Structure formats: structure tokens, C-alpha cells
Amino acid sequence: MTGCSAPLRAPGTRTFAVLDPANLEPIGEVADHTVEQGVDAVAVASAAFAGWAGTAPRARAEVLSRARELMVADRDRLADLIVAENGKSRADACAEVTYAAEFFRWFAEEAVRSDGDYSVAPAGGTRTLVTHHPVGVAALVTPWNFPAAMATRKIAPALAAGCTVVLKPAAETPLTALAVAEILTEAGVPDGVVNVVPTTDAAGVVGAWLRDDRVRKLSFTGSTGVGRVLLRQAADRVLNVSMELGGNAPYVVTADADLEAAVQGAMIAKYRNGGQACTAANRFYVHADAAAAFVAGFGAATEALRVGPGSDPEAQVGPLISTSAVRALGDLVASAVDEGARIAYQAIAPSGGGFFPPTVLTDVRPGADILQREIFGPVAPIVVWTDEEDLLRQVNDTEHGLAAYVYAGRLQDALRLAEQFEAGMIGINRGIVSDPAAPFGGYKQSGLGREGARAGLAEFQETQYFSVDLS
The missing domain is CATH 3.40.309.10 (Aldehyde Dehydrogenase; Chain A, domain 2)
Incomplete structure (x- = not known):
């Protein structure tokens, strides 16, 4: 796997067809990644992590800003992809592209505003310094209903925080995710930072990610039933998780x-x-x-x-x-x-x-x-x-x-x-x-954590503090 995306079709790689839900006709084929290839993607993301985490926040912000500009300029093509593989009306598809691009703009602005803290300990004599670090390799799992917006809502804060990612898009709508990855490459995201892994073996690939010590974060959007299963698996490693689940x-x-x-x-x-x-x-x-x-x-x-x-x-x-x-x-x-x-x-x-x-x-x-x-x-x-x-x-x-x-x-x-x-x-x-500027998330069994707003960046960060003796 090279660059920011998985190949649509690599020699010797098995593939699966993407269908137009309006007429059930195939509109293309993409690589159908195995569990082993999913683990390889984690290795690529892990190798790229130190370099991306060490990139200046301003530089990360500028990349995200360029991605937003490119996405808006490419709105018609992206809307065509969404219409073809998701089936929504063209007006809805165009609105989704505009909305999805806004996550790149919002988190470009938030990338340079990762606040810390400095305070005097109540007992005196020491100072408390609080800072934030990227959590590490993040596994992102997105649904088919908003194939562009669900991808950017997770990718943008992860990159802003300094994380690298492996993304499993829904098998029904992988083409849009791959197109977003191509835009990120053009915007300047280094090789290995964003890795898109289409697959028909979602349980196998995601399960392997959850067992991999190099994966430090899971961000999932989908049904409450699947979310419960993933939470049980994540519990074995006490994995940092964000869950955006069902609604009523x-x-x-x-x-x-x-x-x-x-x-x-x-x-x-x-x-x-x-x-x-x-x-x-x-x-x-x-x-x-x-x-x-x-x-x-x-x-x-x-x-x-x-x-x-x-x-x-x-x-x-x-x-x-x-x-x-x-x-x-x-x-x-x-x-x-x-x-x-x-x-x-x-x-x-x-x-x-x-x-x-x-x-x-x-x-x-x-x-x-x-x-x-x-x-x-x-x-x-x-x-x-x-x-x-x-x-x-x-x-x-x-x-x-x-x-x-x-x-x-x-x-x-x-x-x-x-x-x-x-x-x-x-x-x-x-x-x-x-x-994008509001904290998206729910109560009860509708999920854990928030996406968007300043809270969305914090989901991909670890908090660290230093207790400094000044006596």
C-alpha cells in the first residue's frame, strides 16, 4: 500500500464490485483487502507516525486547508461518485461534499490551538504543566450513508492532532473514501499517513486492528449493535474509543x-x-x-x-x-x-x-x-x-x-x-x-465521545502533565 490511498485494483489482488443502488448495476471495482493486508496498513501508518506527529501544527493546518480547497473545487466529481455508489439525490450529494470539506477547514484552524495549561500547585512549591500529544495510530470505521462527511469528520481531527490513520470505509461506498484520500495526497499529506482499506471482511480486518498493539484509537460510526461488539473487543486492550451509534x-x-x-x-x-x-x-x-x-x-x-x-x-x-x-x-x-x-x-x-x-x-x-x-x-x-x-x-x-x-x-x-x-x-x-463547529454525539446507547468542535480534536489526543519542583 502506497501513498494516501489503497489502489482501486492492483495486479493479483482480489476485488469486489461497487453497485449503483438505483439500478443495481456495477459502477466499478476496488481492491478487497485481506486481514493480512489490513495489518500491513497498520504497519505503514505506524512507520509514518513519528514524522507526522513531529510536523509543526501550522504545517499540518496548511495541508488540511489545501485539502478543503481541493475538495470544494472538485465538488462536482465527488458528488457524482456519491450519487453513483450511495444513491442520494444530487442536491444532497453536493451538500454533503460542502459539509465534508468544512471539517478540513475547521480542524485546520484547531490544529494550531491545542491548548495546554500552567498553574501553581495548591500546596505551593511546584508548578503543573499540562500538554497534549497525538494518541497514535487511529483506526477509523465509517458507514455508507455519508461516505465523504463521515470520512472527513474522522480524518481531519486525527491529522490535526498528529495521528496517522487506517480507514475502513463501508463496502457499499468505498469510491468516495478513496477519492478523499487522493485529495489529501495532492494537498501534501505524506505517504503512509492516511491508509484506506476497502474490504468485504470488515469483522476480520477491524478485529485484527483492535488486537494490534500499534493501534491506539478506534473511532467508529455505525449501528449500536455493531458498536457493542467492537466495545467488547476494545475492552481487551482498554483501547481509547469514540462511538457514534444509532439514533431514534x-x-x-x-x-x-x-x-x-x-x-x-x-x-x-x-x-x-x-x-x-x-x-x-x-x-x-x-x-x-x-x-x-x-x-x-x-x-x-x-x-x-x-x-x-x-x-x-x-x-x-x-x-x-x-x-x-x-x-x-x-x-x-x-x-x-x-x-x-x-x-x-x-x-x-x-x-x-x-x-x-x-x-x-x-x-x-x-x-x-x-x-x-x-x-x-x-x-x-x-x-x-x-x-x-x-x-x-x-x-x-x-x-x-x-x-x-x-x-x-x-x-x-x-x-x-x-x-x-x-x-x-x-x-x-x-x-x-x-x-463541524458543534460537538456531535449522543446520550445513552447512541455513543461515546464527540466529533466536531474542539472536542473532536481532544478525541485524538492524550493529556500529559509535568509536576515541576521549583523549591
Whole structure:
């Protein structure tokens, strides 16, 4: 493995096909790395660590700044890749590239602001000096739903801190990660600092990384179930871990909310990336006084959505990532209907491929099975509420606590409710919470640690202090 990326196809290397979820046609092949090759990537990253860690923070910052400029300039090509292998609409793909590039800019700025501390010990006579060091080789594992942003959200702080990395992208979307690695090479990242390892043996490669003493950090984004498995494995070495796991975001609308704004926010929170986001609004709680008007507005907007492949410039919602995801979502909706829910509104979706029609479910009873699941698709179950205490019980009755949303007429009411939500990120009168300058992460079984903001840099650092005797 050379440079910042793995080869798309090396002689004698086994490969696997990457499919377009809109039509299930292959769009390319990439090297399918074995466990042994994954371990080789760790060796390369380990050999490059001392040099990169010793690079001046300003120099690391300038490399990240150049990467951001190159990524923005290459937005159209990167968006085409995301559309092809992920399936999201072109508008969503372009927005992702812009968002992903911002992590390079933010952490370029943070690279030169790794604060330390100097203080007099309370007992006097000694001084305490606090500094930070890069944690070492970092293993990064990213999902398919945001193939550019999930990569840069991990790579950027790791490089800013002085770490080298091995990155395993999702097998569904490796092309974007490889393209990001090529941009980093062009920006000046030295050979061996960033190593992309596509593989169909995710458990084998990542398991080997967790057993390797040269790996000092694991940063994982994915399902809570897989996160639990990785945490058990990481425990054997007491490995430094960051986990961004599943979500079950409530979307609360109060009686006096601005319903036009609430509908607009719901369209973003629910249907961005076709609902395939851990921060997506997963269950809607609408006050009885506002329910009829909200459901009518939201339903009409849902039915008006244009569903189609990302190659259609007018498509607003693309396919799900796979036909198995379509079947699972269809089963979930059928089960909800069996429990008494009603399909009140539904868009038109093409047949075949990974397409699923955006759907609004009403008459959903509190405690229904669909409210306990991370839907990960364009289905919006709506529950009507009247009692605030009961609402809060329902909102917090989940093992997850990643994101939440609340729309209220009075900001004081929105904040009062939000402070009682067991969630790490809350959108108040807006349908999006992600921002490179904000700490991304959740409560409970939605994860450990934070990405983005100043906290994102700290995830890739070790704190060290010196006790200095001045007597």
C-alpha cells in the first residue's frame, strides 16, 4: 500500500464490485483487502507516525486547508461518485461534499490551538504543566450513508492532532473514501499517513486492528449493535474509543408552533438522504391542537416529493442503499399498519432497484413497535399528544439519545422541553443539527465521545502533565 490511498485494483489482488443502488448495476471495482493486508496498513501508518506527529501544527493546518480547497473545487466529481455508489439525490450529494470539506477547514484552524495549561500547585512549591500529544495510530470505521462527511469528520481531527490513520470505509461506498484520500495526497499529506482499506471482511480486518498493539484509537460510526461488539473487543486492550451509534430522534411540535416552519423543518429532518441518517427524525409527536394542520401540510409536501435516481437533476429523494433495506422497511410499515396505523400520505416511487415511497403514517399508537426502531428510511410515523408529562416519558423511552427536534411558538417553551430531552443534540425550531463547529454525539446507547468542535480534536489526543519542583 502506497501513498494516501489503497489502489482501486492492483495486479493479483482480489476485488469486489461497487453497485449503483438505483439500478443495481456495477459502477466499478476496488481492491478487497485481506486481514493480512489490513495489518500491513497498520504497519505503514505506524512507520509514518513519528514524522507526522513531529510536523509543526501550522504545517499540518496548511495541508488540511489545501485539502478543503481541493475538495470544494472538485465538488462536482465527488458528488457524482456519491450519487453513483450511495444513491442520494444530487442536491444532497453536493451538500454533503460542502459539509465534508468544512471539517478540513475547521480542524485546520484547531490544529494550531491545542491548548495546554500552567498553574501553581495548591500546596505551593511546584508548578503543573499540562500538554497534549497525538494518541497514535487511529483506526477509523465509517458507514455508507455519508461516505465523504463521515470520512472527513474522522480524518481531519486525527491529522490535526498528529495521528496517522487506517480507514475502513463501508463496502457499499468505498469510491468516495478513496477519492478523499487522493485529495489529501495532492494537498501534501505524506505517504503512509492516511491508509484506506476497502474490504468485504470488515469483522476480520477491524478485529485484527483492535488486537494490534500499534493501534491506539478506534473511532467508529455505525449501528449500536455493531458498536457493542467492537466495545467488547476494545475492552481487551482498554483501547481509547469514540462511538457514534444509532439514533431514534423524536420530532416534537407544540400547540403554538409555527406550522409552516415545522413542516419545512420536518421535510429536512425526515427526508434528507432519504431518511438514511442517524440524526433523522424517526418519530413525530404533534400536539392535538396542531395535528390536523401539520399532518395536512406535511402529508401534501411528502406526496409532492420527486423520487428517482440521483442522475435525475429534479429528484429530491433517491433509492435506499439496497433491496434488502427496501424489504425491511416494507415489512416495518406493514407491521405498523397491522398494529392500527394508517398510510395517510405517500409519494410515488419508481419500481425496482432500491426505491421506497416517502410515507406518512397516522393513527400510530404510543408504544408501537415502529417507534422503537431506527427506521433509516423515508417513513414518518405520527403520534398525537396532549399531556406534556406523558410526552416527555414517550420522548425519552428509548435506549438511544442522539438527536431530537422541537418546534414551539415560544423559545422559552422550546428550551424548557429540550432541557428535559435525553439527547446529545437538539434542533430548536430547525430541522438540522450537524455542524463541524458543534460537538456531535449522543446520550445513552447512541455513543461515546464527540466529533466536531474542539472536542473532536481532544478525541485524538492524550493529556500529559509535568509536576515541576521549583523549591
